Amino acid sequence: MKPLAFLAPSILALSVLASPSLALALSEDGANTLRSIDYYKTQVDLKTRPFANGDSDYTIGQAMYQYETKLKTVKERLEKVPAADRSDPKYEATAKWVGEFESTLKKWQAERGTNTQNLKAKAAAEEAYKTESRNLGDALGFVKAVRGTYSYDLEPAAMLAKWRSAEALTAFAAKCDREFAAVDATSYYGREKVEACKNAAEWRTVLKPFLDARAQAKAKKLGDSVAATLTRIRNGESVYEAQLDRARKPTEYLASLRGSYEALYTAMGAPLPAGLFSSIESAAAGYAAAVTAGQAKVSYKPGRFSDPAVSAAVKAALATSKVKVVKISQTFGDWDIRKSGLMPTHRIRDSVVLGQAAGETHCRVYTITTSQQYAGGGRYAGNLSVDLGREPAFLIASCK
Structure with a gap:
């Protein structure tokens, strides 16, 4: 048998590696340091971001501070691992994790910045929505009321004013998916915006048939008023000059009405309904007969005294x-x-x-x-x- 000194170099190297007493090992300080970092691994979930979109920057800041503190600690501890231990697989795996921790935290910080900008944009959108919706409160409120049980009487001029006011809702509706897009369900005005934007988008569809029906009903009511005046005359009851004029001068009366109705229907992009004033015309046709009947019922009955x-x-x-x-x-x-x-x-x-x-x-x-x-x-x-x-x-x- 040959002496060990005469063995081939490759065989010698293998024998050294195979010997437990000659294997590479972490120093005690290195092993303890890496174990302390292992503890932090159990405290950090790199797969779950510690904040949600829409969280306040204060809330995010508190969560991120904890992660930043942990990262600072593990980086400092990793630096304390002796140089002789840094080729150990355990060190390399830990260093890789620390790098992932750092890169993940940078990504979260960037996302925090995006969230902050989004919050600012949302606040600006909410303020813009609040200001404009309040400025258009009358128009939005009228459309909402018409969808419900609006029962107030309106003159044609007032109907036209309502229509003109509502015209501004077209531009408002266009902003709902642009300038006001950030006002979502999480916003204070979120639920209100849904209804307001719906009413703004559909205001023509809602108001046109409503105002048309109201205008025609108003004209019919005026005709009924003329008819009621003539009934009072026939019954020998008192009337006033203005009431009498509407019945005895229907042409002049209709001329005074037509302008306001035409303005309303022109604004709505519709022709004046045929026969809109027929109830007035038909009622006024009975003027002469009513006067004849009234004269038969009423005569002067003098008082007993003279001054x-x-x-x-x-x-x-x-x-x-x-x-x-x-x-x-x-x-x-x-x-x-x-x-x-x-x-x-x-x-x-x-x-x-x-x-x-x-x-x-x-x-x-x-x-x-x-x-x-x-x-x-x-x-x-x-x-x-x-x-x-x-x-x-x-x-x-x-x-x-």
Whole structure:
């Protein structure tokens, strides 16, 4: 047998590696340090990000601080592993994990920055939505109300104003998926935005049939009002000048209405409905017959008394309305004294008047109050005041 010194170099190397007493091993310090890093591995989940999109930057900052502290600690400990131990597979595996930890944390930090920008964009979008939706509150509220049980009466001019106000909703709706896109279900205004954007997108579909129906109903109601006036005349009941004018001058009345209705339908991109004012025209056609019936029911019934001064004042007052007094009398023999407590304030006297307005073949019966202020010392002084109000009520009557 040959001495060991004469063995081939390769065989010698194998024998050295196979000998337990000659195998490479971590130093005690190196092994302890790597074990301490192993503890941190159990505390860090690199597959699960410690925050969710939309979390506040404060919340994310707290979570990230813990990870940053751990990374700093394991990097410092890895640096303490002796150089002689750094070729050990255990060290290499630990160093690889620390590198993954660091790169993952950098990725999360970048995502945190993106989240911060998204939060700022969301806040800006919420503020923009809040401002614009509040500025359009009347229009949005009207569309919402129409979808529900809106029951208020509207004049054509008011309907047009509602339509014009709602026109701004088209631009608002276009922003719902752009400027307001960040206002989502997690936002304070999220649920409100869903409804507001729906109403803004569909405002024409909602308002056009509603306003059309309301406009036609309003015109029909005006026709019913004319018909009601003529019924009162036929029944011998009182009416007012404006009511009478609508029935006896339907052409002028319709001309005063047409402009506001045409403006509304033009704005809505629709023609004026055929027969829109037919109820007014058909009702007004009964004017002459109603006046004839009214004259048969009402005639002048004179009062039992006469006061020339009061009669003169009443005649002058009615003349300003182009009504000529045919007959006049007073209904009670003396003035009616009105008081505040025990102190007289004024006195009144009623007159019954048969008058004829310019251009009319029939007459009217008025009941008109005249007053005079108390001057003290048992005296009443000053001009007589004839109370015609905004317009006095009267009965259509025979001139006999």
